Amino acid sequence: MSESTPICPQCASEQNYFDGTFTVCLECGHEWDAASTTSSTQELDVKDSNGNPLANGDDVILIKDLKLKGSSTVLKKGAKAKGIRLVEGDHEIDCKVDGMKIMLKACFVKKA
Ligand SMILES: [Zn+2]
Numbered sequence: 001m002s003e004s005t006p007i008c009p010q011c012a013s014e015q016n017y018f019d020g021t022f023t024v025c026l027e028c029g030h031e032w033d034a035a036s037t038t039s040s041t042q043e044l045d046v047k048d049s050n051g052n053p054l055a056n057g058d059d060v061i062l063i064k065d066l067k068l069k070g071s072s073t074v075l076k077k078g079a080k081a082k083g084i085r086l087v088e089g090d091h092e093i094d095c096k097v098d099g100m101k102i103m104l105k106a107c108f109v110k111k112a
Helices: 034-040
Strands: 014-019 021-026 060-062 094-098 099-104 110-111
Touching: 060 094
Parallel strands: none
Antiparallel strands: 014 021, 060 110, 094 099
């Protein structure tokens, strides 16, 4: 028995079963997606230019002017991005600056 038993997030019961899509609790009838619960708690290790860890919902500030690819728009040093979302990939930060939805590299920002 190496498989860990999922625990109901509602009543913490181990009496549950997987019906192919959701895990269903036999105690309270709660259904949840055990697979997505696991992946959403997985933290991405993203650090800003100062080496401070960043998290979803943080505010960050640009530390240099950044020219947007394929446009003449330049994001100014000091511009603030509120409520960032961390994603996997080359550009780790999904956010809005000046109302524009953009992706940023963590090395070009610092935590606000
Ligand atoms: Zn339950």
